[in-house]
Structure formats: C-alpha cells, structure tokens
Amino acid sequence: MLEVVDSHIHIWNLDVLNLPWLNSCEGVIKRSFSIDDVIKAYGPHDLNFLGGIYVEVDCDDAIKEDDYIFNLNSPKILAKVMRARHLCGHMRLPIGIVGVREPLHIDSSARGRCLETSFVEGLEVLAAQDLLFESCNRPDELEDMWKAASRVPEAKIVINHCGNVETLSEEYKRAMTKLAALPNVYCKVSGFPTSDPKFVKNLLDFISGTFEPNKLLYASNYPVVEQYATFDEHLRAVREYFEDNPDIFSKNAKKLYKLNKPQIFASVIKLRPEKAEYYKKLHADPFSGVNKMIRACGITKYQIFNRDDLLFSIMEYTGDDFEYDMTKMAEDPETQRWWKETDPCQTRIEGAYKHEWWADMDMVYDLNKKK
Known part of the structure; x- marks a missing residue:
C-alpha cells in the first residue's frame, strides 16, 4: 500500500488564531481545520497516510501560532515549518522546527524582498543551522529567488506549489529551470488547478522533466487546495501521473525533513x-x-x-x-x-x-x- 507523507498541510483554530487573509477567501475554508480533518480527507483513499509537514498559516501573531501548534502534540504532525516575520541574521527560530517560511507572495511582502541583504543573511543563518527555507513566491519573482538561492548554495530551499504557477510561460519555465539546476532546491507538487487535464499534464511533464526525481515532493496544500481545485482531484491527479512513486509520495520528504532516525x-x-x-x-x-x-x-x-x-x-x-x-x-x-x-x-x-x-x-x- 502506498505510504504518504504530505509535505504541506495547514490547520488552524479560529477560536485561538486570527488569520486576516481568510477574509478575502471564499466560504469553503473560512472555518477551523484540525489534524483530524486532514486524516479524514485521506480516509477514503487506498493508501497509508503517515502524516504531514505543518506549514505556517500567516497568523497575525506568530508566537501564538507556535504555542498552538506545539501544544497539539499530534503524531500525525511529523515536522513543523514556522513563521519567520522577517528573514535576517538575528531572526527568531523556535526550537524543534525543521525550517521557516516568510511568505513572499502576499501583498505585505515588498517586491524584490528576497534580494535584500537581510534576507540573504537569513538564508545563511538557516544553512548554518541546517534548517530549510520554504519559498512561496509570486511567479514573476522566481528569478529573484534563484538569484538569492545562488548566493547561498548551501541553503536548502523548497519551492512551494510549483512556484505558484499560473501559466506555463517562457518566463516561468526559464526561472524554474534555473532553480532546479541548483543543488539544494526542491519543489512541492501542489498549487495548481485540476480542471484542465491538458494543463495538468503539461505542467507535470515540465516539473518532472526539470527537477531531479529526488527533489520532488507530493503536497496537498490542505485545506487551501479547495480554493482552486479539490483535495481528492489533486491527490488523484498526482497519483495517476507519478504512478504512486514512493519517492515522490513519502521517501523524499522523509529524507528532506529528517523524519527518520539517522x-x-x-x-x-x-x-x-x-x-x-x-x-x-x-x-x-x-x-x-x-x-x-x-x-x-x-x-x-x-x-x-x-x-x-x-x-x-x-x-x-x-x-x-x-x-x-x-x-x-x-x-x-x-x-x-x-x-x-x-x-x-x-x-x-x-x-x-x-x-x-x-x-x-x-x-x-x-x-x-x-x-
């Protein structure tokens, strides 16, 4: 049976956390989501869901989010990627995390942010501590991310959601190809609409032909996936394309996020x-x-x-x-x-x-x- 490690899940309790960005979302995700909801989503599928990597949810109070997630103690939360408000040489790094994310795709993030000196210094700190940076970019700033990653080649960087792909433009493909050529850049297979099978195939053909097989990670982006597709459609599309490849669905994530005892x-x-x-x-x-x-x-x-x-x-x-x-x-x-x-x-x-x-x-x- 296929083992699955979901490399990108979100959960939140709106009685505890405030997520201002939810105000602009459609009603389907404007409620609380628990790890049990994630488990239930995988329930109907013929697979063994081992758990997921929690990724920060852009809460207005990062410390409160830390407390909430760490107090859950759920065995299905296999690792934690928490919020860095501002990557820099003296940023706050909670104990017990595998990496951080500073969302670069949101309105409050200035364009060109990942080329700032403080950001590059933050990547250097993460590299020194063997922590990941989860990179969620605007598609037209993927080239900037490549420039930043090139300056710190020892930093492990995970491109979220296929670079938040919108169209398979030459600009997008050129930037992603440059990122894939760097030794420590990985890509999560998530973030794309599934309504057009031809687009899905063309995208996955490009991603799998550009990134080495050991640098691709299955991710659902639960529950945000419901904003542009459905959880079930996305899972089925990725399973069908990659034919339940164990590296894509669990083994790559286990290695990258250090889920196994050395x-x-x-x-x-x-x-x-x-x-x-x-x-x-x-x-x-x-x-x-x-x-x-x-x-x-x-x-x-x-x-x-x-x-x-x-x-x-x-x-x-x-x-x-x-x-x-x-x-x-x-x-x-x-x-x-x-x-x-x-x-x-x-x-x-x-x-x-x-x-x-x-x-x-x-x-x-x-x-x-x-x-």
Missing part, C-alpha cells in the same frame, strides 16, 4: 598498494553525478579514511529503506561507471562474508550514547 554504518576494505594513488586521485575529483546520487539515496555524511593498505568508511543514512536506496544507487549508470574504476583498486579483507565487498564493522563505543 543510522551509522562503518565498514572496511583493503586497498591495493599499486592502485593507491589512482584511488586517491579519483576521490579527489569524483565523476559528475556520483555525489549527487549518494545524497539522493539518503546518505548525508560519508567519509573514507586510509591507513597503509586499509580503507575505513563512516556513513550516515537518513532514509527509511536502505535496501531500496542501495538498489537505486546500484542501477545508476554514472555510479556503475564509477565502480568500474574504484572496484579494481580494492579487495575484500580476510574474513569478509561472501556477500560483502566493504565489510561491516560493529560499534563498540559511543561518547554520546545515553545510558
């Missing part, structure tokens, strides 16, 4: 002395795409050490299915080409099992292990 793997192999210099030369400048595939498979840290004729590796994996990800890596043509160069430089250690190339090592001590 696993540490250590292993050892012998280095052929006559190949040692060539092996080190290869790793000083890996083939294009090798590091990209490693990261796409949920490996966030990977180091190799050498002593005499031994190589030791330490790897941190944040995916939820190691065998699935390693199979994906093994099927990658660029990785296969890489292994054809590196494998002849190595040989199994004595005592390695038949199925092992790099032999696993067991941990015997951890300074930070809690008793």
Whole structure:
C-alpha cells in the first residue's frame, strides 16, 4: 500500500488564531481545520497516510501560532515549518522546527524582498543551522529567488506549489529551470488547478522533466487546495501521473525533513598498494553525478579514511529503506561507471562474508550514547 507523507498541510483554530487573509477567501475554508480533518480527507483513499509537514498559516501573531501548534502534540504532525516575520541574521527560530517560511507572495511582502541583504543573511543563518527555507513566491519573482538561492548554495530551499504557477510561460519555465539546476532546491507538487487535464499534464511533464526525481515532493496544500481545485482531484491527479512513486509520495520528504532516525554504518576494505594513488586521485575529483546520487539515496555524511593498505568508511543514512536506496544507487549508470574504476583498486579483507565487498564493522563505543 502506498505510504504518504504530505509535505504541506495547514490547520488552524479560529477560536485561538486570527488569520486576516481568510477574509478575502471564499466560504469553503473560512472555518477551523484540525489534524483530524486532514486524516479524514485521506480516509477514503487506498493508501497509508503517515502524516504531514505543518506549514505556517500567516497568523497575525506568530508566537501564538507556535504555542498552538506545539501544544497539539499530534503524531500525525511529523515536522513543523514556522513563521519567520522577517528573514535576517538575528531572526527568531523556535526550537524543534525543521525550517521557516516568510511568505513572499502576499501583498505585505515588498517586491524584490528576497534580494535584500537581510534576507540573504537569513538564508545563511538557516544553512548554518541546517534548517530549510520554504519559498512561496509570486511567479514573476522566481528569478529573484534563484538569484538569492545562488548566493547561498548551501541553503536548502523548497519551492512551494510549483512556484505558484499560473501559466506555463517562457518566463516561468526559464526561472524554474534555473532553480532546479541548483543543488539544494526542491519543489512541492501542489498549487495548481485540476480542471484542465491538458494543463495538468503539461505542467507535470515540465516539473518532472526539470527537477531531479529526488527533489520532488507530493503536497496537498490542505485545506487551501479547495480554493482552486479539490483535495481528492489533486491527490488523484498526482497519483495517476507519478504512478504512486514512493519517492515522490513519502521517501523524499522523509529524507528532506529528517523524519527518520539517522543510522551509522562503518565498514572496511583493503586497498591495493599499486592502485593507491589512482584511488586517491579519483576521490579527489569524483565523476559528475556520483555525489549527487549518494545524497539522493539518503546518505548525508560519508567519509573514507586510509591507513597503509586499509580503507575505513563512516556513513550516515537518513532514509527509511536502505535496501531500496542501495538498489537505486546500484542501477545508476554514472555510479556503475564509477565502480568500474574504484572496484579494481580494492579487495575484500580476510574474513569478509561472501556477500560483502566493504565489510561491516560493529560499534563498540559511543561518547554520546545515553545510558
């Protein structure tokens, strides 16, 4: 059964929070929504809804919104993206979040905001703390977002709702193509009307052909989706197009939002002395795409050490299915080409099992292990 992590949900209680922007919305979403409402929306569908990523709702009191969401303690709220009133070097960052959003698409946000020095400094702070920035832009300012993201390439930026797409103009496609080419920019597949099947197909053809598969995330935008489509129509359209791809519907989100507990793997192999210099030369400048595939498979840290004729590796994996990800890596043509160069430089250690190339090592001590 398909597992679903919804990377973009909103909930609010209007008895607690004030959302001025709701005054301009149609009646269908001008009420309170709970996490139970989200669960009910997924109920009729043949899938396993694991939960969603809560994204701030532009409340007039961000601290009150923080208190409301954190006090819910719902296991279906898998991670939280809270409001940054103004990205800058000294912005407020609540503990326990995976990222922030400063809405750039609303009337109160000045045009060109993401090119301001304070905004770029805020991206640098988020990058240093390994926190995401959720980017909700006006379509005609996607080029500005690309310029800002280019200045801080280590910042992880998630483009909300396919860039709030309105038409597949050349300007839109050019800006999104530039964003997709950056190493740490992701895109949520949401935010588009479903009334025109041809538009939906053309949009998804463009998005899936521009962003790498590991950088696409299913999102519903519940309940705001009801303003331009319906929750059911959107879910069915994305499922049909992506054929229930587990990466799109859950695995990419699990990795990006750190929903899995990191696993540490250590292993050892012998280095052929006559190949040692060539092996080190290869790793000083890996083939294009090798590091990209490693990261796409949920490996966030990977180091190799050498002593005499031994190589030791330490790897941190944040995916939820190691065998699935390693199979994906093994099927990658660029990785296969890489292994054809590196494998002849190595040989199994004595005592390695038949199925092992790099032999696993067991941990015997951890300074930070809690008793």
